[in-house]
Every structure is written in C-alpha cells, then in structure tokens.
Amino acid sequence: MKQYFPILNWLPNYKRAFIYGDVVAGITVGILLIPQGMAYAMIAGLPPVFGLYAALMPQVIYAIMGTSRQLSVGPVAMDSLLVAASLGTLSVTGIENYIAMAIFLSLFMGVFQLLLGVLRLGFLVNFLSKPVISGFTSAAAIVIGLSQLKHFLGISIHGSSKLHLLLTEVFIHLSETQLITLLISFLGIVVIVLLKKYLPKIPSALVVVVLGTFAVYFFDLHLLGVKIVGNIPKGLPSFKFPSLQNIPFSELTPLALTLALxxxxEAISVSKSLEENEENYHVDANQELVALGTSNIIGSLFQSYPTTGGFSRTAVNNQAGGNTGFSSIVSALVIGLTLLFLTPLFYYLPSAVLASMIMVAVYKLIDFKLPFQLWNQNRDEFFLLIATFIITLFVGITQGILIGILASLVVMIYRTSQPHIAVLARIDGSNYFKNIERFNEQVKHRDDLLIIRFDAQLFFGNKDFFKKKLEALIHQKKKTLKAVILNAESISYIDSSANAMLIKYIEQLKGQNIQFFITGAIGPTRDVLFNNGLIAVLGKESLFVRTYEAVDCFDGIICKDDLQNKICQQTVK
Structure with a gap:
C-alpha cells in the first residue's frame, strides 16, 4: 500500500514544525493558481472556470499518491496549448462538445500514464532528448504567446497552432486593435516584470488581476470595448463521467500518448531537480506516472482538463516553505473556497490581463542558450533542435514533438551503427595501449600485429560496419600481418547476428594463418563467447584479461597463468 500511496510514509511522521511552512506555501500557491489557472484555461480554448476545476482534485490526488513533496500539480501552459492544438485538428462543433472532448482527453492521457507506470515504462521519457524538448518548448512558447494576441490587442481572429497562419490572421485584423485593451496588456506586462525583479515576494499575478479588475469596474472600460471574463459559475465541479459518445479514438490516441509523455x-524534470536538494525522500519515476495518471483520471470525473506538475508553482511552493504534500491540499482548499464564494469578484477581470500573464510566463520557456552551445559543441544535435523548432512552428505542435522524437531515434541508430573504432599500439616502454591517432609519436608501431578497440555493443545494426572496417585495416598489413587483437572492454553485448559474423570471420582469418585474440571482455560479453559457440572457434587460449598479456603471449615472452585462465573463463551459464 505504501508503494502506491506514499502519503502513508510521510503522514505518520508528520512534524508540527512543518505546519506553518505547508500552510503558508499552500495559500501562496493557491492564490497564484487562481489567475494562472484561468489564464491557462484560455490557452486551451476553455472557459476560465475550467482552469480552477483543473487546480482542484488533481492536487489532492497527487498529494496522496505522488513521491515528490513539493510538486504542484494543475493546469500548465504547455499542456494547455497541446490540448488546444490537439482538439483544433478535429472537427469539434460547439463549446459544449469542445469541453467534453477536453475532459475526455484528461481521462485518456491519464489511462496512458497509469498503464506506463504500472508496466514500469517510465524510461520511455528518455527518448525525449534535450535538443528535441528545447526546440519543441521554445516553438510552443512562441505559439502560446502569439495565440494571446487576440486578447492582448482586443481583436477577433481564428486561432491556429501554426505560426504563419496565426501571424496572417493578426496582420489582417491589426487595424481593429482596441487601444485601451492594448494599454492594459502593456501595463500588465510592465507591472509583472517590475514586481518580479524588484519585489519578488509579492504575488505579481494577483496584483495585476486586482488592478485590472478595479480599473475596468471603476472606469466602466468594458463599455468601451475591453473584453472581460464575465460570469464564472459558482460552486464546486460536479461528479460526472466523461462522455464517450462521438469520441474519435483513433485520432485522439496519438495525441493523448504525446500529451501523457x-x-x-515536465513533472519528472522539476521533481528530480528538487530531489537533489532533499535528503528525506526519493522520487520514484514509475510511481510518478501512476500518481499523475490517477490525478488526471479522477480529475476528469470532476471536469478537469489535462494537468501536470508546473515549474513556476513548484518553485514557489518550495521557496514558500512547503515540506510535504499537505501544502497541495491547502492549495486545493484555497481553490475550493474561491469556487464556492469568490468567483463573482472576477467578473470584471479583463482578458488582456490574463494574456499579459501568459506572455510573461511563456517567455521564460524560450531557450536562447542551448542552440548556441550545440552549434559550438555538437552540430548534429543543433540541427535536430532547429528541425523540431521549425516543424513545431509551421507544421504543428504534435507533429513537432513526434518528428523530433523520431529524428532523435534516427540519430541514435546512426551513431550506434557506425561507432568509433580505434587502432591501438603500445606506448613505448609501458604496458599501455592507446589510439595511434592520439599518441602517434609515443607508440611503437608493428606490422605483424593489428590491435583494435570497438567502442559500442556489437549487434546486427553495426556488424557489417565492424567487418568492413576490420577488412580495410587488415588489407593495409596484408603481407606482414600475423595476428589481430580485439580489445573488447567497450563491448557490452554481442547479439546472435554479430556472433555468427565473428565465428565465420575468425575461421576465415585462421585459414589465412592469422591468429585472433580477444582481450578485456566483460562478464556479459564472456557469457556470449562461451554460450553461443564462439569460444569453440576462438579457443580459450586466445582470451586474455589485458591487451599487453595477449601481445606478450603472441611474442612468446609469457603465457597466461592459472588466475588469468580462471578470470577469462568466468561466466554465468
């Protein structure tokens, strides 16, 4: 039970000293979540109240099942945009159907996350490489920011997740800009930025919400064309199972899976970053999937759209003194009280203020440093980042992340299919064998020996590359070569295809009176040599622990002792 409900681990040991920090942090995050949740709901194309619904039950469920004590679960900018982009590709008519689809998407992605967690497949997130995430996040942040121009400028445009279509719409309707709305938006950004810089402890989002609401109310700005949030339904969300009617499962499946990953x-990256500074708990990656999945599933039963752990809110929760999941429960209580009693206060809140909050928030998601670092250090990953960035901007959000993942896998496969091969030679006067390209002047070259090191596992994807390279190197010493030594220290595994290739090639070399030795084979590699028939062709006498031992044995200086034989033949059958 404690594995799936970590609250049973920390609640019995809850200290009275934690109460103050948890309560303060919970209230702080709850206050931050009110305007933030409404803003993110707007990104998703939903009425603002659904941002509050998404900040309610998921927080409570995660506090019970999550392994991170500070992670704040709720609506976030990235997922909100993915919801809008996902549903924007479908022919959804009417706001009620759109809402029903968004809530179902929460259920669907939650099921995926729960299954991945139960099956312990959390490692799949490792396929989201840093360049792909950076390119995707930066492009998505730009699209998120520009999607708010309709609220920022006070114009009516058709939404799109494609940059060129979005900018075209804005350009066509630019002449319709409401100057008062533009002024409110601009001042909102200025106030948020200045408060964050000079008075970081003051909740800047709440300040601009209060100022914007008062300005509209006292000066009747809504009568001058300033769009306001309007009536927000009062009361807690009702329990209701998401509708399964007219749900395009085939189209939503890849979208839900992408959203789940x-x-x-997002959640695991911020959880792990906080874990580094904590000594009293450990973040379990697979349990995090279970907790997030359950949060989304149960949240969907209370009209929540997709949620996850938020970067900024989690940082605020940690800085404000949050010690345990109790801070998230307090935060959920703040949201619940707001829904019960305070929603009328947001009637005059201008949409422009929420747009300014979103623009400031997403600006921080744009990564300016990594592209320059990759350009100087790793060009192929730079082009991977740029490709993901461009596809996300101009083709689509979902296509960007999927193609980015596919490109990452292609790059990984290419690297493993053509790994590094080093030709080694003895450094004069020592037993060290090093790459002749790096130590050309210090090594002692020999025409009768070829010593190579293969820096990867040997499998069907690179066996032909290995054979081709080896044949080319042997050809260079064809007239004088008497032995080949394979340094296998970097070979972690040999599959059946590579094993068959080695058997055939060793037999071929023996037919040419060229000996073959293997040195430095680690345990799993030795298991393959002995269990798959290769040792019968190679011979136990041709297996050595260190390279210099094989060379000395070839030269007739010294042969293996009993300990060396024992080590070379130690396998797991």
Missing amino acids: VAYM
Whole structure:
C-alpha cells in the first residue's frame, strides 16, 4: 500500500514544525493558481472556470499518491496549448462538445500514464532528448504567446497552432486593435516584470488581476470595448463521467500518448531537480506516472482538463516553505473556497490581463542558450533542435514533438551503427595501449600485429560496419600481418547476428594463418563467447584479461597463468 500511496510514509511522521511552512506555501500557491489557472484555461480554448476545476482534485490526488513533496500539480501552459492544438485538428462543433472532448482527453492521457507506470515504462521519457524538448518548448512558447494576441490587442481572429497562419490572421485584423485593451496588456506586462525583479515576494499575478479588475469596474472600460471574463459559475465541479459518445479514438490516441509523455517529462524534470536538494525522500519515476495518471483520471470525473506538475508553482511552493504534500491540499482548499464564494469578484477581470500573464510566463520557456552551445559543441544535435523548432512552428505542435522524437531515434541508430573504432599500439616502454591517432609519436608501431578497440555493443545494426572496417585495416598489413587483437572492454553485448559474423570471420582469418585474440571482455560479453559457440572457434587460449598479456603471449615472452585462465573463463551459464 505504501508503494502506491506514499502519503502513508510521510503522514505518520508528520512534524508540527512543518505546519506553518505547508500552510503558508499552500495559500501562496493557491492564490497564484487562481489567475494562472484561468489564464491557462484560455490557452486551451476553455472557459476560465475550467482552469480552477483543473487546480482542484488533481492536487489532492497527487498529494496522496505522488513521491515528490513539493510538486504542484494543475493546469500548465504547455499542456494547455497541446490540448488546444490537439482538439483544433478535429472537427469539434460547439463549446459544449469542445469541453467534453477536453475532459475526455484528461481521462485518456491519464489511462496512458497509469498503464506506463504500472508496466514500469517510465524510461520511455528518455527518448525525449534535450535538443528535441528545447526546440519543441521554445516553438510552443512562441505559439502560446502569439495565440494571446487576440486578447492582448482586443481583436477577433481564428486561432491556429501554426505560426504563419496565426501571424496572417493578426496582420489582417491589426487595424481593429482596441487601444485601451492594448494599454492594459502593456501595463500588465510592465507591472509583472517590475514586481518580479524588484519585489519578488509579492504575488505579481494577483496584483495585476486586482488592478485590472478595479480599473475596468471603476472606469466602466468594458463599455468601451475591453473584453472581460464575465460570469464564472459558482460552486464546486460536479461528479460526472466523461462522455464517450462521438469520441474519435483513433485520432485522439496519438495525441493523448504525446500529451501523457510530455506532461510526465515536465513533472519528472522539476521533481528530480528538487530531489537533489532533499535528503528525506526519493522520487520514484514509475510511481510518478501512476500518481499523475490517477490525478488526471479522477480529475476528469470532476471536469478537469489535462494537468501536470508546473515549474513556476513548484518553485514557489518550495521557496514558500512547503515540506510535504499537505501544502497541495491547502492549495486545493484555497481553490475550493474561491469556487464556492469568490468567483463573482472576477467578473470584471479583463482578458488582456490574463494574456499579459501568459506572455510573461511563456517567455521564460524560450531557450536562447542551448542552440548556441550545440552549434559550438555538437552540430548534429543543433540541427535536430532547429528541425523540431521549425516543424513545431509551421507544421504543428504534435507533429513537432513526434518528428523530433523520431529524428532523435534516427540519430541514435546512426551513431550506434557506425561507432568509433580505434587502432591501438603500445606506448613505448609501458604496458599501455592507446589510439595511434592520439599518441602517434609515443607508440611503437608493428606490422605483424593489428590491435583494435570497438567502442559500442556489437549487434546486427553495426556488424557489417565492424567487418568492413576490420577488412580495410587488415588489407593495409596484408603481407606482414600475423595476428589481430580485439580489445573488447567497450563491448557490452554481442547479439546472435554479430556472433555468427565473428565465428565465420575468425575461421576465415585462421585459414589465412592469422591468429585472433580477444582481450578485456566483460562478464556479459564472456557469457556470449562461451554460450553461443564462439569460444569453440576462438579457443580459450586466445582470451586474455589485458591487451599487453595477449601481445606478450603472441611474442612468446609469457603465457597466461592459472588466475588469468580462471578470470577469462568466468561466466554465468
């Protein structure tokens, strides 16, 4: 039970000293979540109240099942945009159907996350490489920011997740800009930025919400064309199972899976970053999937759209003194009280203020440093980042992340299919054998020996590359070569295809009176040599622990002792 409900681990040991920090942090995050949740709901194309619904039950469930004590679960900008982009590709008519689809998407992605967690497949998030995530996040942040121009400028445009279509719409309707709305938006950004810089402890989001609401109310700005949030339904969300009618499962499946992985990636990255500074708990990656999945599933039963752990809120929760999941429960209580009693206070809240909050928030998601670092250090990953960035901007959000993952896998496969092969030679006067390209002047070259090191596992994807390279090197010493030594220290595994290739090639070399030795084979590699028939062709006498031992034995200086034989033949059958 404690594995799936970590609250049973920390609640019995809850200290009275934690109460103050948890309560203060919970109230702080709850106050932050009110305007933030409404803003993110707007990104998703939903009425603002659904941002509050998404900040309610998921927080409570995660506090019970999550392994991170500070992670704040709720609506986030990235997932909100993915919801809008996902549902925007479908022919959804009417706001009620759109809401029903968004709530079902929460259920669907939650099921995926729960299954991945139960099956312990959390490692799949490792396929989201840093360049792909950076390119995707930066492009998505730009699209998120520009999607708010309709509220920022006070114009009516058709939404899109594609940059060129979005900018075209804005350009066409630019002449319709409401100057008062533009002024409110601009001042909102200025106030948020200045408060964050000079008075970081003051909740800047709440300040601009209060100022914007008062300005509209006292000066009747809504009568001058300033769009306001309007009536927000009062009361807690009702329990209701998401409708399964007219749900395009085939179209939503890849979208829900993408959303599940991206949401998990966001949550686990911020959880792990906090774990480094904590000594009293450990973040379990697979349990995090279970907790996030259950949060989304149960949240969908209370009209929540997809949620995950938020970067900024989690940081605030940690800085404000949050010690345990109790801070998230307090935060949920703040949201619940707001829904019960305070929603009328947001009637005059201008949409422009929420747009300014979103623009400031997403600006921080744009990664300016990594592209320059990759350009100087790793060009192939730079182009991977740029490709993901461009596809996300101009083709689509979902296509960007999926193609980015596929490109990452292609790059990984290419690297493993053509790994590094080093030709080694003895450094004069020592038993060290080093790459002749790095130590050309210090090594002692020999025409009768070829010593190579293969820096990867040997499998069907690179066996032909290995054979081709070896044949080319042997050809260079064809007239004088008497032995080949394979340094296998970096070979972690040999599959059946590579094993068959080695058997055939060793037999071929023996037919040419060229000996073959293997040195430094680790345990799993030795298991393959002995269990798959290769040792019968190679011979136990041709297996050595260290390279210099094989060379000395070839030269007739010294042969293996009993300990060396024992080590070379130690396998697991």
